[in-house]
Amino acid sequence: MTLPPDAYPPAVERLVAGLEPPEVRDILTRCLSGSVSPAVALMQMLIETEDSPAVRKAVDEVTGRAATLSRATDSILRDRVDELTQLVVENAPGCDRIAEMLRSNMDSPDQAATVEDGIAFCERLFDWSVQQSEEASVALYSLGNPQLLDRATGEIIAQLERWGVISAEHALLDIGCGIGRLVEELAPRAREVSGIDVSTQMINTALRRCAPLANVKLLKGTGRDLREFGDAVFDAAIAVDTFPYIRQSGAALVETYFGEVTRVLKPGGHFVILNYSYGGDDEGDANEIARLARDYEFDVVVSAERPFTLWDGLAFHLTRREALPRPAQHRAEESRPS
16 A cells, blocks of 8 residues: 555655666665555666666765664664675666667567557567566566566465465466466466466567476467467466557457456466556456456456556456356447337
């Protein structure tokens, strides 16, 4: 939960007072108040500045000011500063690499002109990104650090287990599987795991990482649908940081994927979306998911929650109803006045 500006502790305000640019000051305020993790805060500061030395300078300034804090009265705040400082020191090369990736302007928040343009953009972006850093290509907040990525992935696995998504009898689908980091952890816990991604380089990396796993199937998809899979073959479908790029390719592709997930899931199957967009409008995302759930015969079990400590991902957990949805065009025709 994000606090209003006047609710931040005075000690936090003193630590960040006068820091520039203001965006970095705001991010550090949220981090030191416990609203976002140090790893996410570092990622956000790098995105805002594209300048790793500037980020280190701001953190160094906070570290110096924190030396005046009393361990007796401000121990939690001192611990947060120490954690942030240690993260910067241990991940300096990763922060430099991420800043370089951001300055390349390969990524873009702009809506694609067509679905085809959007899919082609994603393929280019992730083919390039994985060659810069395997870990950062799927999660900038990992700072390119395999250990940080493993910890964040472990949090996702634990949450999926709490929701009953993972079972030794389940067949699971990872949509936008990237380098296979989730597939690796799901495989020992499931009957079989399939992963699909639009990026050839991502899939090649996933194939290498998952080579010892006999119950894993990894495919390079078209990005247009899930035609590679049959009807009602999966107990759960999981999409981690995938739908923001599907949405960027157009509303029609979002509708296609919801229809396809309904098709490939068994009745009662789970559909987990971690981050539906990067727009920062949690309520808007929740409303859009609720509408799609109604249209494609899902029940919303969890809506717009942030259950993770290392990552700020917005979580949605849906379950498929027994009946298959009517095709979208049929619903549109029925809604037309006679």
